[in-house]
Amino acid sequence: MDDNSIAALNESLHHADPRDILATLLPLLGHTALSFSGAEDVVLIELTSKTLKKLEPALAMPRVFTLDTGRLPAATVRYLEVVRKHYALSLDTLTPDPDEVRSLVAAKGLFSFYEDGHKECCAIRKVAPLRKHLAQFDAWITGQRKDQSPTRAEVPIIELDSSMAAVGRRLIKVNPLANTSSAEVWDTIRLFDVPYNPLHDQGFVSLGCEPCTKPIGPNQHEREGRWWWEEATQKECGLHYKSGNATSE
Amino acid sequence: MDDNSIAALNESLHHADPRDILATLLPLLGHTALSFSGAEDVVLIELTSKTLKKLEPALAMPRVFTLDTGRLPAATVRYLEVVRKHYALSLDTLTPDPDEVRSLVAAKGLFSFYEDGHKECCAIRKVAPLRKHLAQFDAWITGQRKDQSPTRAEVPIIELDSSMAAVGRRLIKVNPLANTSSAEVWDTIRLFDVPYNPLHDQGFVSLGCEPCTKPIGPNQHEREGRWWWEEATQKECGLHYKSGNATSE
Amino acid sequence: MDDNSIAALNESLHHADPRDILATLLPLLGHTALSFSGAEDVVLIELTSKTLKKLEPALAMPRVFTLDTGRLPAATVRYLEVVRKHYALSLDTLTPDPDEVRSLVAAKGLFSFYEDGHKECCAIRKVAPLRKHLAQFDAWITGQRKDQSPTRAEVPIIELDSSMAAVGRRLIKVNPLANTSSAEVWDTIRLFDVPYNPLHDQGFVSLGCEPCTKPIGPNQHEREGRWWWEEATQKECGLHYKSGNATSE
Amino acid sequence: MDDNSIAALNESLHHADPRDILATLLPLLGHTALSFSGAEDVVLIELTSKTLKKLEPALAMPRVFTLDTGRLPAATVRYLEVVRKHYALSLDTLTPDPDEVRSLVAAKGLFSFYEDGHKECCAIRKVAPLRKHLAQFDAWITGQRKDQSPTRAEVPIIELDSSMAAVGRRLIKVNPLANTSSAEVWDTIRLFDVPYNPLHDQGFVSLGCEPCTKPIGPNQHEREGRWWWEEATQKECGLHYKSGNATSE
Numbered sequence: 001m002d003d004n005s006i007a008a009l010n011e012s013l014h015h016a017d018p019r020d021i022l023a024t025l026l027p028l029l030g031h032t033a034l035s036f037s038g039a040e041d042v043v044l045i046e047l048t049s050k051t052l053k054k055l056e057p058a059l060a061m062p063r064v065f066t067l068d069t070g071r072l073p074a075a076t077v078r079y080l081e082v083v084r085k086h087y088a089l090s091l092d093t094l095t096p097d098p099d100e101v102r103s104l105v106a107a108k109g110l111f112s113f114y115e116d117g118h119k120e121c122c123a124i125r126k127v128a129p130l131r132k133h134l135a136q137f138d139a140w141i142t143g144q145r146k147d148q149s150p151t152r153a154e155v156p157i158i159e160l161d162s163s164m165a166a167v168g169r170r171l172i173k174v175n176p177l178a179n180t181s182s183a184e185v186w187d188t189i190r191l192f193d194v195p196y197n198p199l200h201d202q203g204f205v206s207l208g209c210e211p212c213t214k215p216i217g218p219n220q221h222e223r224e225g226r227w228w229w230e231e232a233t234q235k236e237c238g239l240h241y242k243s244g245n246a247t248s249e
Numbered sequence: 250m251d252d253n254s255i256a257a258l259n260e261s262l263h264h265a266d267p268r269d270i271l272a273t274l275l276p277l278l279g280h281t282a283l284s285f286s287g288a289e290d291v292v293l294i295e296l297t298s299k300t301l302k303k304l305e306p307a308l309a310m311p312r313v314f315t316l317d318t319g320r321l322p323a324a325t326v327r328y329l330e331v332v333r334k335h336y337a338l339s340l341d342t343l344t345p346d347p348d349e350v351r352s353l354v355a356a357k358g359l360f361s362f363y364e365d366g367h368k369e370c371c372a373i374r375k376v377a378p379l380r381k382h383l384a385q386f387d388a389w390i391t392g393q394r395k396d397q398s399p400t401r402a403e404v405p406i407i408e409l410d411s412s413m414a415a416v417g418r419r420l421i422k423v424n425p426l427a428n429t430s431s432a433e434v435w436d437t438i439r440l441f442d443v444p445y446n447p448l449h450d451q452g453f454v455s456l457g458c459e460p461c462t463k464p465i466g467p468n469q470h471e472r473e474g475r476w477w478w479e480e481a482t483q484k485e486c487g488l489h490y491k492s493g494n495a496t497s498e
Numbered sequence: 499m500d501d502n503s504i505a506a507l508n509e510s511l512h513h514a515d516p517r518d519i520l521a522t523l524l525p526l527l528g529h530t531a532l533s534f535s536g537a538e539d540v541v542l543i544e545l546t547s548k549t550l551k552k553l554e555p556a557l558a559m560p561r562v563f564t565l566d567t568g569r570l571p572a573a574t575v576r577y578l579e580v581v582r583k584h585y586a587l588s589l590d591t592l593t594p595d596p597d598e599v600r601s602l603v604a605a606k607g608l609f610s611f612y613e614d615g616h617k618e619c620c621a622i623r624k625v626a627p628l629r630k631h632l633a634q635f636d637a638w639i640t641g642q643r644k645d646q647s648p649t650r651a652e653v654p655i656i657e658l659d660s661s662m663a664a665v666g667r668r669l670i671k672v673n674p675l676a677n678t679s680s681a682e683v684w685d686t687i688r689l690f691d692v693p694y695n696p697l698h699d700q701g702f703v704s705l706g707c708e709p710c711t712k713p714i715g716p717n718q719h720e721r722e723g724r725w726w727w728e729e730a731t732q733k734e735c736g737l738h739y740k741s742g743n744a745t746s747e
Numbered sequence: 748m749d750d751n752s753i754a755a756l757n758e759s760l761h762h763a764d765p766r767d768i769l770a771t772l773l774p775l776l777g778h779t780a781l782s783f784s785g786a787e788d789v790v791l792i793e794l795t796s797k798t799l800k801k802l803e804p805a806l807a808m809p810r811v812f813t814l815d816t817g818r819l820p821a822a823t824v825r826y827l828e829v830v831r832k833h834y835a836l837s838l839d840t841l842t843p844d845p846d847e848v849r850s851l852v853a854a855k856g857l858f859s860f861y862e863d864g865h866k867e868c869c870a871i872r873k874v875a876p877l878r879k880h881l882a883q884f885d886a887w888i889t890g891q892r893k894d895q896s897p898t899r900a901e902v903p904i905i906e907l908d909s910s911m912a913a914v915g916r917r918l919i920k921v922n923p924l925a926n927t928s929s930a931e932v933w934d935t936i937r938l939f940d941v942p943y944n945p946l947h948d949q950g951f952v953s954l955g956c957e958p959c960t961k962p963i964g965p966n967q968h969e970r971e972g973r974w975w976w977e978e979a980t981q982k983e984c985g986l987h988y989k990s991g992n993a994t995s996e
Contacts, residue, residue, distance in 0.1 A: 070817035186468040203452030319568035684966040701950030717933040
């Protein structure tokens with residue numbers, strides 16, 4: 001898919017429903033990975049699964065992966081299994097390189113992110129395993145939404161991901177929920193009885209690693225529950241870059 | 250205070266700030282009780298306390314009471330004590346009549362409300378102790394807000410409370426937060442570092458008795474965390490009636 | 499039952515199994531109350547219930563009561579209901595006098611026991627409601643065991659309870675588990691699938707009011723989880739007195 | 748150290764105090780790793796640290812490692828950091844090989860151990876990383892105790908570990924607490940104010956991975972909180988073998 005096609009698709013799908021976005025793009029993407037964080041991005045699995053049933057000719061489910069950082073809440077791991085069984089998925093768990101984890105911990109301990117920022121830990125536990133995994137794919141689909149964070153206000157429907165692409169390769173990134181609101185996501189989850197992470201019933205909205213996620217109080221923005229010791233504009237783990245600026249997860 | 254005065258005050262204070270409402274009404278109310286549920290209605294204590302410091306001539310703090318039903322969450326009881334100490338209050342805890350509790354439990358057990366509705370239990374654990382307590386007062390102040398529930402959409406700033414008044418007496422009810430939104434209440438709590446119930450950081454928004462309160466999920470209305478097995482229009486415990494219709498707590 | 503009979507029974511039942519103790523004494527006691535704290539003294543209900551089925555002529559179940567102090571853990575209240583239904587009991591919940599609670603809290607707040615000892619609060623929330631209740635009975639049965647606490651090392655099987663007796667009346671107290679060990683109690687619970695308080699699976703052994711009970715760690719005595727800010731020899735709430743000395747609950 | 752020396756040391760240290768065992772053996776072991784599970788084996792770090800201060804000539808602290816399986820309770824990870832700081836340790840966290848984890852999860856999901864036993868998961872998350880790590884060492888020290896499990900009833904003070912040794916190398920294993928009881932371990936922890944895992948105050952005695960550990964009830968053996976769906980004689984993860992039989996974790 002060349003740059004002009006991407007721009008044209010982005011333009012034509014700008015106001016489209018996530019299901020229409022998926023129906024249009026899934027046949028065009030080639031070997032595709034679908035990102036699942038164990039949070040409300042489960043709707044992406046639900047919508048993809050439903051969309052695929054209507055497509056002709058039939059298309060395989062993208063490979064679903066999750067970044068199993070080794071620091072996920074136990075409830076999230078149990079939930080991953082619930083989703084795996086519910087959708088009969090083969091789930092790729094991406095875990096970090098043992099040498100990199102050991103070096104970081106030996107040098108700085110297990111909670112260095114509270115001192116000097118989450119980027120170093122995310123680089124080892126999320127970004128590196130993700131980049132290595134995506135090297136095998138032509139495209140990936142994410143649950144990013146514009147309303148999640150100030151850093152995601154410009155998320156497009158479809159883009160070229162130069163940050164995660166392997167050397168000499170092109171990688172497409174699709175964000176079918178870019179224009180969907182949190183309220184719409186939750187309406188979908190409740191309407192279709194999609195299984196959701198029980199932490200969402202304990203005050204957690206945005207969900208990530210256990211030490212880097214906390215419940216939010218009434219009338220707080222979901223992003224206040226993530227990396228709360230850092231500036232709002234720094235709250236990306238490096239999975240989602242745009243022109244050199246962090247824009248997601 | 251006669252009915253015309255009440256109507257006039259209600260009219261003139263309709264768009265007033267809660268502080269102005271309190272500054273205007275506190276000197277007019279006589280012997281006054283202030284209701285505190287252990288939830289975000291703590292702002293009422295904060296605002297009353299601040300308002301009183303500016304009033305001349307000086308006025309005593311209304312007697313703060315709480316309905317200690319015997320079924321409050323342990324975290325709420327601890328929080329009541331935090332508030333008591335923070336504001337140096339003398340707190341009136343209203344507990345239910347032992348004979349009434351024993352009769353209900355002997356007949357129907359400890360969770361009959363899940364079977365035949367919360368009204369019977371609330372009548373014993375909340376309404377009767379409240380009515381008995383209010384018989385000593387000329388007025389009471391509550392934290393009711395219109396945005397809390399469909400049953401509270403008509404809450405006035407000031408009203409005659411014929412439902413709670415002792416026989417042959419008039420009782421005024423003041424709702425200084427009637428037109429205040431949940432977002433405004435929480436802004437106040439955070440801006441002035443008002444101590445709040447830690448359950449609010451575990452997904453609880455509306456708070457009441459332990460068996461009758463649950464955390465809500467993302468994008469749910471706060472009232473979905475109360476008496477969830479009953480119809481929305483029945484979700485009042487009987488503390489707040491208006492012309493024969495339940496309208497609050 | 500005169501003092502000699504009590505002494506003789508105490509002597510003859512000293513090494514008896516709790517079932518034999520109950521089988522012997524139940525027909526002799528008259529109108530009897532059975533104490534249930536919501537903890538492992540559930541075995542008393544189990545054993546009494548089983549024993550009654552074998553007695554001829556048939557005898558009614560003693561009235562089971564619980565001291566519902568208003569400060570019980572929510573899990574204990576749910577467990578009381580489980581037991582009530584499991585044994586089809588009519589449960590008497592004894593709650594404290596509202597005026598006494600309000601006076602104590604108005605003067606000293608909700609956690610005064612951490613400052614000046616638990617006796618004052620227990621007197622209001624446990625002892626007074628118990629004494630009032632027992633005035634209607636000829637005897638009561640408790641789950642006291644010698645191994646629970648240094649203050650219970652002398653618990654007899656049967657005794658005259660002069661501390662709880664109403665003026666001018668005699669009250670018998672029976673402790674069928676006096677010589678039973680904690681291990682035996684738990685063997686019975688597990689062997690007969692007796693429902694038990696789920697707090698026992700969270701590190702709690704001895705159980706009472708929420709603010710006055712905590713889980714114990716490995717190799718700690720159960721009494722270290724109760725009133726831990728006080729001396730071991732003071733750890734009675736006043737339900738169980740012997741010759742002027744506190745000896746129980 | 749030849750087989751005769753090992754046998755002799757085992758004989759002579761059989762009744763020795765753990766401190767004396769450590770004082771005798773530490774100078775003889777060469778490059779040594781010390782195993783720390785995040786549970787009460789913290790006493791091993793305490794005792795080793797104290798013993799080293801008295802040794803002349805001075806000896807370096809063994810390298811402390813922990814098996815960070817990716818499924819530890821969050822509380823245990825926080826506790827590892829507390830211990831790391833308290834003893835100023837450089838902690839080696841051994842995490843599993845990403846490809847092995849991904850293959851297992853893709854084939855069987857995240858909780859296959861509940862279906863076909865914990866051995867396969869332990870082999871990937873514990874045994875393989877441990878064996879790889881120990882290849883760099885001459886000896887390792889563990890917190891195994893005879894009273895932990897029927898499978899550990901024969902644990903010696905010092906032994907040749909043929910199961911974990913790299914090909915063509917000898918590996919010594921030392922178990923200084925072999926003859927120490929749980930009660931003695933906890934006495935030491937409390938006497939010396941050794942920081943301990945807060946899960947021990949929530950009913951957990953033996954501690955391991957989150958899905959494979961549960962609190963135990965009153966009067967249960969600690970091993971009932973581990974792999975409870977399997978036979979007691981199978982409850983080893985493969986870290987500790989003796990003559991082909993599993994004997995520990």
